Amino acid sequence: MPKKEIYDVIIIGSGIAAHSAAVYLSRAALKPLIIGAPEPDQLSLTTVVENYPGFPNGIMGPELIENCKKQAQKFGAEYKTAWVTSFKKSGKNYEVGTDKERFVTRTVIISTGASARWLGVKGEDKYKGKGISTCAVCDAALFRDKEVIVIGGGDSAMEETLALYKFAKKITIIHRRDSFRASKIMQARVLKLNDKIKIIWDSEIVEITGNKFVEGAKIKNIKTNKKSEIKCQGVFLAIGHTPNTKIFEKLIKLDKLGYVVTDKRINTNLPGVFAAGDVQDFIYKQAVTSAGTGCMAALEAEKYIENLKAIGEY
Numbered sequence: 001m002p003k004k005e006i007y008d009v010i011i012i013g014s015g016i017a018a019h020s021a022a023v024y025l026s027r028a029a030l031k032p033l034i035i036g037a038p039e040p041d042q043l044s045l046t047t048v049v050e051n052y053p054g055f056p057n058g059i060m061g062p063e064l065i066e067n068c069k070k071q072a073q074k075f076g077a078e079y080k081t082a083w084v085t086s087f088k089k090s091g092k093n094y095e096v097g098t099d100k101e102r103f104v105t106r107t108v109i110i111s112t113g114a115s116a117r118w119l120g121v122k123g124e125d126k127y128k129g130k131g132i133s134t135c136a137v138c139d140a141a142l143f144r145d146k147e148v149i150v151i152g153g154g155d156s157a158m159e160e161t162l163a164l165y166k167f168a169k170k171i172t173i174i175h176r177r178d179s180f181r182a183s184k185i186m187q188a189r190v191l192k193l194n195d196k197i198k199i200i201w202d203s204e205i206v207e208i209t210g211n212k213f214v215e216g217a218k219i220k221n222i223k224t225n226k227k228s229e230i231k232c233q234g235v236f237l238a239i240g241h242t243p244n245t246k247i248f249e250k251l252i253k254l255d256k257l258g259y260v261v262t263d264k265r266i267n268t269n270l271p272g273v274f275a276a277g278d279v280q281d282f283i284y285k286q287a288v289t290s291a292g293t294g295c296m297a298a299l300e301a302e303k304y305i306e307n308l309k310a311i312g313e314y
C-alpha cells in the first residue's frame with residue numbers, strides 16, 4: 001500500500017485569512033492543502049469592500065476572495081471543499097478529518113472564522129446585504145444621511161454606533177434590556193452623542209420590513225408588549241459572534257468566549273498549530289487584519305517546518 005502523504009501545512013477555513021496564508025505558503029513551495037467549508041465566508045456575503053487597501057474604487061467581497069484564491073492556486077495551493085469534522089494528534093503530526101477523508105500534516109493553520117449571530121426574525125433573510133449588515137466598519141459609509149438602527153447592547157453595538165455616527169442621519173439603538181452590557185467607557189462615548197442617537201430600551205425587533213431594500217422595522221417592548229414601527233434604511237446587528245471552534249475545543253486552548261488563544265506570534269498551545277483571522281480575534285475583525293494574521297501564520301508555519309528539518313525530525 002502506498003505510504004499516506006504527510007502534508008507540510010493544512011489550512012482549515014475559506015476566508016481571507018486562509019487564502020492569505022495559502023498565498024505565502026504556496027509561494028514558499030510548501031504546497032498547502034486548504035480545506036474550506038461548503039458555505040460562504042463572511043466577505044463572500046458582503047457587497048462592496050471599501051476599506052481594503054489597494055482598491056481605490058472598492059472591490060466586491062466575493063471578488064476579493066476569489067482573487068486571493070486564484071493567486072494561491074497559481075502558486076500551487078491545493079483546495080478541497082468539505083466540513084472538517086475532526087482534529088487529532090497523530091504521533092508528532094496532526095490528523096485532520098472530513099466526512100470523506102483523513103489527512104496527516106506537520107502543521108495546521110486554523111482560520112475557521114467567527115459567524116455573526118442573527119436574530120432569526122421575519123425579513124432577516126430577505127434583506128441580508130440589502131440594508132441588513134453585521135459590520136458597520138465595513139458598511140457605514142453606504143448609509144450616509146440615512147436612518148439606521150443598531151441592535152444589541154455590548155461593546156460591538158457601541159462600536160457599530162460610533163462607526164455609523166460619522167455617516168448616518170439618525171441612529172436608533174434597540175436593546176432588549178434597560179442597561180447596556182458594554183464597557184462603561186464605550187457606553188459613555190455613545191451616550192454623549194445624543195444629538196442623533198436615540199436609545200429604545202427593553203425592546204426587540206419582531207420583523208424587518210421593506211420592498212427591494214430595508215425600509216423599516218417592527219419592534220415590541222418586552223415589558224409592556226406595546227408594538228411600534230420605525231422607519232429606517234439600515235439595520236445593523238451587533239448581537240455577538242460565535243467563533244467556529246467546536247472541533248478544536250478538546251485540544252486547543254480557547255478563551256471563555258470560545259476564541260482560539262494565540263500568542264504574539266500566532267502560536268496556539270500546540271506546537272505547529274497556528275490560528276489566524278476572526279477565529280482568534282474579537283477586537284478588530286477586519287479583512288486586512290485577517291489577511292495580516294494569515295500571513296503571520298504562514299511565516300511561522302514555514303519556520304516551524306524548517307526547524308523540523310534542521311533538527312532531523314522532518
Ligand code: NAP
Nearest residue numbers: 152153154155156157159176177181238239240241282283
Ligand atoms: P456581547 O458582549 O455578547 O453582547 C451582545 C449584545 O447583544 C448583548 O447586549 C445582548 O443582550 C445582545 N443580544 C444577544 N442576543 C440577542 C438577541 N437574540 N436579541 C437581541 N439582543 C441580543 O457581544 P459583543 O458586543 O460582540 O462583544 C463580544 C466580546 O468582544 C465582548 O467581550 C466585548 O467586550 C468584546 N469586544 C471588545 C471590543 C473592544 O474592546 N473594542 C469591541 C467589540 C467587542 P444582553 O446584554 O441582554 O445579553
